[in-house]
Amino acid sequence: MHDLSNRKILLVGGAGFIGHNLAFKLKEFGAEVFIADSLSVNNYCYLMSHRAKNPSSELYLKFIKERLDLLEEKHIPLMVLDARDYHALSRYMDDIKADTLVHLAAVAHADRSNKDPYSTFDHSLRTLENALDNTRSSKSTIKHFVYFSSSMVYGHFPPGGVTEETVCDPLGIYGALKYSGEKIVIAYNQVFEMPYTIVRPSALYGPRCISRRVIQIFLENAFRDEEIVVNGKGDDKLDFTYVDDLVSGIVNVLGNESAKGGIFNLTYGESRAISDLVGIMKKYFPKLKVKYVPKDGLTPDRGTLNIDKAKKSIGYAPKYPLEKGIEEYINWYREFLKK
16 A cells, blocks of 8 residues: 655646546545646536536536535645646646646547647647646756556557557547657656656546546436447447546556656556447446447547556556446446435
């Protein structure tokens, strides 16, 4: 068990789905956690300005409220701050003097990225450059920079899946920007000797997610007795990862010096077909209706992300196969809808 009681950790973009769950876990391990987030990217401000266009907005606003309430309850400070503002971020970093920065700020949605590349670049690479440049300044106290990349950097997966050594060939705006971010982080290490770790998650799901990932969409439609829509024939595979596994992996990253300078796949480590997901959901929703539509040409063929490196180097040990993760998620959802 890692002791992070002597650590001060800043999560840039930390009020999002991954960030707030990560903040809770880091707090459990004794860290002093700080969050900087504008609440404008797939968060409170965005939902408030688009609530008339999204039938799920009221539900998502309740998710956001619970996130914020839990952060306050756990005494995790949230600074509402736009990381695109270099000087605002600099002042906050000077104030808190964290030793670790986890960079989560991004537009975490491939389809939205392809439709709005300017905003995606602005919220993904501009925020990253500001965080990196503040980290390498003479006043900086940051000793470890963790960058959240994505499995989308691989593009089409070869048969048998990918390892961290697989050549990246991203498809579309989102994957290209994530891979660009990786190269920029590595370049800052080359020039300024800035210790870093890059993590590549995949197909995340879990409580208080509003990112419209596949499991969330399926589950919401099932609760509303609406059909679920499968892109393709259902044989596409994803390495579905419950959020608790990912955040436990980040604890391992922060608790191991050997993680510095490394790139790690942090997923469950076993891909499952969309048809498997549909079959599991039918156990909970026997009347589930399924509609099949053509697959988007910008969606790469994916599969398993090999996690042997993370297991050996940092002791990563995911605990949630799809069946167990879905059960946890559905139980949480049902309890939330009763509130």
